Amino acid sequence: MPTSLSGRDFLKLLDFTTDEIKYLLRLSKQFKALKLAGTPHRYLEGKNIVLLFQKTSTRTRCSFEVGAMDLGMGVTYLDPGSSQMGKKESIADTARVLERFYDGIEFRGFAQKDVQDLADNASVPVWNGLTTEWHPTQMLADILTMQEEFGDDLRGRKLVFMGDAKNNVARSLMVVCAKLGINFAACGPKDCMPADDVVEATAPIFAENGATCTLTSDVAEGVKDADAVYTDVWVSMGEPDEVWAPRIKELEPYRVTAEVMAQAKEGAIFLHCLPAFHDTNTTIGAQKAEQFGITEMEVTDEVFEGRQSRVFDEAENRMHTIKAVMYATLS
Numbered sequence: 284m285p286t287s288l289s290g291r292d293f294l295k296l297l298d299f300t301t302d303e304i305k306y307l308l309r310l311s312k313q314f315k316a317l318k319l320a321g322t323p324h325r326y327l328e329g330k331n332i333v334l335l336f337q338k339t340s341t342r343t344r345c346s347f348e349v350g351a352m353d354l355g356m357g358v359t360y361l362d363p364g365s366s367q368m369g370k371k372e373s374i375a376d377t378a379r380v381l382e383r384f385y386d387g388i389e390f391r392g393f394a395q396k397d398v399q400d401l402a403d404n405a406s407v408p409v410w411n412g413l414t415t416e417w418h419p420t421q422m423l424a425d426i427l428t429m430q431e432e433f434g435d436d437l438r439g440r441k442l443v444f445m446g447d448a449k450n451n452v453a454r455s456l457m458v459v460c461a462k463l464g465i466n467f468a469a470c471g472p473k474d475c476m477p478a479d480d481v482v483e484a485t486a487p488i489f490a491e492n493g494a495t496c497t498l499t500s501d502v503a504e505g506v507k508d509a510d511a512v513y514t515d516v517w518v519s520m521g522e523p524d525e526v527w528a529p530r531i532k533e534l535e536p537y538r539v540t541a542e543v544m545a546q547a548k549e550g551a552i553f554l555h556c557l558p559a560f561h562d563t564n565t566t567i568g569a570q571k572a573e574q575f576g577i578t579e580m581e582v583t584d585e586v587f588e589g590r591q592s593r594v595f596d597e598a599e600n601r602m603h604t605i606k607a608v609m610y611a612t613l614s
C-alpha cells in the first residue's frame with residue numbers, strides 16, 4: 284500500500300515506522316530539487332497554518348514560514364507573549380479555537396504533554412517544533428544531510444552524539460538512528476546520558492534493524508568508526524542559569540575538537556542542529572567567556588568552520604524537510 288500520512292500529527296518519531304520516515308525523506312529530496320530548480324510548488328494553496336512559539340527560534344520558525352509560503356499557504360506566527368494560551372486559556376480550548384481557523388498547528392514549547400494536549404484536542408495536524416523531550420523535525424534534516432554525504436541507505440553507518448546526551452536532540456537522534464539501522468553512540472558524562480524511557484523504547488528497534496546503541500563516557504570509544512560527529516548546546520532552552528557552571532565543568536572533556544574529529548572515520552562529517560557556541564560573537568557566548576574563561580563551548584571554531592562541517596547544509600535542510608512534513612500531513 285502506498286504510504287500516506289494524511290491527517291497525522293507529527294509529535295515524535297517513535298510514532299512513525301521506518302517506511303514512513305523514509306517516505307518523508309524522499310519527499311524532502313523532491314521538494315529540495317523543486318526549490319533549487321525554481322519550480323513553483325504551491326500544492327496547498329488556500330490552506331492556512333498557525334505557528335505557536337513559547338521558546339525562541341530562527342531555523343524552525345523560518346522553515347515553517349517559508350515552507351508554507353512556498354506551498355501557497357497563509358501563515359500566522361504567535362510569539363511567546365502574544366496569545367492567550369496557558370495564561371487565560373487552556374491548551375485544550377486553544378486547540379478547539381485554532382482548528383476552526385487553521386489547517387495545521389505548529390507548537391514549540393516546554394512539556395511534550397502540551398503538544399500532545401493540543402493534538403488530542405485539535406482535529407487538524409499538529410507538528411512538534413521542539414519540546415523539552417523531543418525535536419522530531421530536526422531529525423529529518425540531519426538524516427537528509429547524512430544521505431547527501433553517504434547515500435540513501437545509512438544502515439551500518441555510525442553517528443556519535445557528544446555532550447549533553449539526555450537532551451531533546453540526542454533523544455530524538457537515538458530514535459531516528461534505531462529506526463534507520465544507524466549505529467548510535469551517546470558520549471558524555473554518566474548523568475548526561477539518555478533517560479531510561481528512551482533507552483528502553485529504542486532497544487528493540489535497534490535490534491530489529493541490526494544496529495547498535497552504545498552509551499559511553501569514553502571519548503575514544505564513542506568516536507571510533509563514527510561517520511557523523513554530532514553535538515548540541517550544553518544548556519538547552521528553559522534550563523535554569525545555575526546549570527551553566529556544573530555543565531561546563533563536566534562537558535568540557537566532550538567538546539568536539541580537531542583531535543576528536545581525527546579519531547572518527549576518515550571522511551566523517553560534523554553536524555550540529557544550531558545555534559552553536561563556537562566563538563564569543565553572541566551575547567551569551569561573550570558573557571560565558573567572561574564568567575568561565577572559555578571562548579568555545581560544545582565545538583571549537585576550527586571544527587565548526589572546517590572542511591568536515593555540514594552545519595549550514597543541515598540548517599537549509601530544515602526547510603525542505605519541514606515542507607515535506609506539512610505536505611504529507613495536509614494533502
Ligand code: CP
Nearest residue numbers: 340341342343556557
Ligand atoms: N535547530 C533549531 O531548531 O534551530 P532554532 O532554535 O533556530 O529553530
Ligand code: NVA
Nearest residue numbers: 450515519520556557
Ligand atoms: N537542545 C537545544 C536544541 C535547540 C535547537 C534546546 O532545546 O535548546
